[in-house]
Amino acid sequence: MTNVAILGFGVVGGGVAKLLTDNKNEVTALGGDEINVKYILDLRDFPDSEFADRVIHDFSVIENDEEVDTVIEVMGGSHPAYEYTVRSLSRGKNVITSNKEVVANFGDEFLALAKENGVSYRFEAAVGGGIPALSPIISCVKQNKLSEIRGILNGTTNYILTKMFSYGDNFENALSDAQSKGYAERNPDADVLGTDACRKIAILTALATGKLPETDTIPTEGITGIRPEDVSAAEKIGCKIKLLGRCVISEDGEIAVSVAPTLIPSDKLLASVSGVFNAIEVVGDPIGEVMFYGPGAGAGSTASAVVGDLMQIMCSGINTAAPVFEKCRQTSDFSKVLKAQYYIAAKNACAKCAEAAFGKIAEIDAPLETAFVTPYLTDAELSESVKKLTESGASIISKIRIL
Ligand code: HSE
Numbered sequence: 001m002t003n004v005a006i007l008g009f010g011v012v013g014g015g016v017a018k019l020l021t022d023n024k025n026e027v028t029a030l031g032g033d034e035i036n037v038k039y040i041l042d043l044r045d046f047p048d049s050e051f052a053d054r055v056i057h058d059f060s061v062i063e064n065d066e067e068v069d070t071v072i073e074v075m076g077g078s079h080p081a082y083e084y085t086v087r088s089l090s091r092g093k094n095v096i097t098s099n100k101e102v103v104a105n106f107g108d109e110f111l112a113l114a115k116e117n118g119v120s121y122r123f124e125a126a127v128g129g130g131i132p133a134l135s136p137i138i139s140c141v142k143q144n145k146l147s148e149i150r151g152i153l154n155g156t157t158n159y160i161l162t163k164m165f166s167y168g169d170n171f172e173n174a175l176s177d178a179q180s181k182g183y184a185e186r187n188p189d190a191d192v193l194g195t196d197a198c199r200k201i202a203i204l205t206a207l208a209t210g211k212l213p214e215t216d217t218i219p220t221e222g223i224t225g226i227r228p229e230d231v232s233a234a235e236k237i238g239c240k241i242k243l244l245g246r247c248v249i250s251e252d253g254e255i256a257v258s259v260a261p262t263l264i265p266s267d268k269l270l271a272s273v274s275g276v277f278n279a280i281e282v283v284g285d286p287i288g289e290v291m292f293y294g295p296g297a298g299a300g301s302t303a304s305a306v307v308g309d310l311m312q313i314m315c316s317g318i319n320t321a322a323p324v325f326e327k328c329r330q331t332s333d334f335s336k337v338l339k340a341q342y343y344i345a346a347k348n349a350c351a352k353c354a355e356a357a358f359g360k361i362a363e364i365d366a367p368l369e370t371a372f373v374t375p376y377l378t379d380a381e382l383s384e385s386v387k388k389l390t391e392s393g394a395s396i397i398s399k400i401r402i403l
Pocket of ligand 1: 183297
């Protein structure tokens with residue numbers, strides 16, 4: 001019998017308990033042992049739940065119970081998740097989490113502590129919900145020279161953008177719909193302002209490069225500034241707008257990391273990722289482009305990734321292929337690693353002055369503003385051109401990079 005404790009009985013914790021119960025035969029066969037949810041830690045009581053008798057409020061009961069060998073931390077937030085993780089690992093218990101905030105902030109420390117104590121720290125569910133991407137990236141992809149890892153990493157914003165594109169829905173309706181389906185964070189600002197995607201691209205960067213960038217160093221822009229006019233301009237040039245997390249790696253190992261709305265040409269696979277689905281794309285030599293795709297949020301899919309980690313631990317004991325992360329404060333700006341085209345919309349501008357500032361542009365028909373696609377520019381060249389255009393009396397309304 002393998003005893004586990006679940007910390008947090010919210011959407012994901014409930015999903016994990018349900019999966020372990022509903023799919024008991026499958027998990028027992030795969031894990032090679034019966035799994036017992038011995039404790040569920042939460043501040044609340046759940047008198048009507050079938051798990052009511054496992055609910056406790058004192059973490060030290062779990063910490064001191066030597067029969068508990070794996071702690072599933074699905075509470076969210078940095079504290080007390082941080083303290084409970086440290087205490088669990090230090091007591092020789094494996095820890096599995098879906099909590100991207102705590103992995104992005106302290107993943108380096110937890111992995112080192114797990115190694116020191118001969119146990120596993122696993123976080124497949126922290127990025128991409130139910131998509132099994134992190135384990136294959138660690139064990140099957142890193143022999144390549146990686147030049148980029150990028151993804152649509154937030155289900156809520158992708159759901160909102162899809163509704164805005166496909167149904168002309170407004171932002172508020174689409175957001176409350178996503179919340180009612182259990183996709184959004186407790187504070188949806190973390191979704192719509194890009195914070196959640198920022199944490200996830202930090203984790204992917206660490207998997208690809210070993211460097212875990214501090215999230216406050218990652219330029220992050222959410223989707224709250226996307227206007228119906230931008231949606232319409234994107235459609236006119238055959239693109240979708242997606243919130244994209246990117247880590248671009250130069251040949252000499254410099255990395256540039258960002259989260260920003262991005263125009264993606266419709267013929268690229270990423271453009272077809274709709275609704276709550278996420279996708280993670282790895283670009284490397286000689287592998288080329290590999291995409292992992294699947295449901296990025298929701299109780300069942302996230303629980304699947306959490307239980308997948310448990311299966312890995314039960315099947316292979318200590319995770320010998322565990323990555324090593326080193327915190328990093330400094331990443332490059334994109335100028336050093338990337339040239340890109342941009343969609344720009346401006347007021348009080350004309351095609352001629354846009355061309356004087358940017359060089360050859362492709363104008364987009366927009367009734368109330370001047371909209372165009374720039375030539376390929378570095379970040380520094382973009383800033384210079386924007387400055388020239390604004391000096392001519394124009395004001396920039398939208399500026400979105402094209403993939
Ligand atoms: N709020 C997150 C999302 C949940 O919408 O993707 C999964 O991490």
